[in-house]
Amino acid sequence: MKTFQTYSEVIASVGQEVAVTDWITITQEQVNQFAEATGDHQWIHVDPERARSGPFGAPIAHGFLTLSLIPRFFESAFAIEGARMGVNYGLNRxxxxxxxxxxxxxxxRLTLQAAEPLEPEGLQMTWLVTVEREGADKPACVAESLARSYGARA
Structure with a gap:
């Protein structure tokens, strides 16, 4: 895990890959729970038997489930000393x-694309998040995520 001591250290990392997280395994239970939470019960996600004869040969995770892992990846990849709170500010792409x-x-893989001070005592960061699937040629998801941090030293 990368630990930044100040917001100035974060800003100095713009343009760099800051972290690569540990691997996590996607389970059918997670997919089913996500379907319950969102109401998206499409068979390609929640019916393993039917999905085996579908276009991917197996049930697949919802795209938004993959996207919703971004806070988990952030939590395990970096910390900012003294920050009281971090919030998801949205997505650009x-x-x-x-x-x-x-x-x-x-x-x-987390690459810091931009970091801008917020008054008072905050920082807005733009992260390129590339979610890789082990053994796959292409990433599963590529997202530009906006996160804000409040309370650390400048």
Missing amino acids: VRFTSPVPVGSRLRA
């Missing part, structure tokens, strides 16, 4: 570039 079959292992 998201693409789901390949499917995520249940049982896949995912990790994220």
Whole structure:
């Protein structure tokens, strides 16, 4: 995990890949829970038997489930000393570039694209998040994520 001591250290990292997370495994239980939470019960996600004869040969995770892992990836990849709070500020661009079959292992590469001070005592960061699937040629998801941090030293 990368630990920044100040917002100035974060700003100095603009343009760099800051972290590569550990792998996490996507389970059918996660997919089913996501379907329950969102109401998206499409068979390609929640019916493993039917999905085996579908276009991907297995059930796949919802694209938005993959996207929703970004806070988990951030949490495990970097910290800012003294920050009281971090918030998701939104997304600029998201693409789901390949499917995520249940049982896949995912990790994220985090590249800091921009960092701008917010008054008082805050920082807005723009992250390029590339979610990789182990063994796949293409990433599962590429997103530009905006995050804000409050309370650390400048």
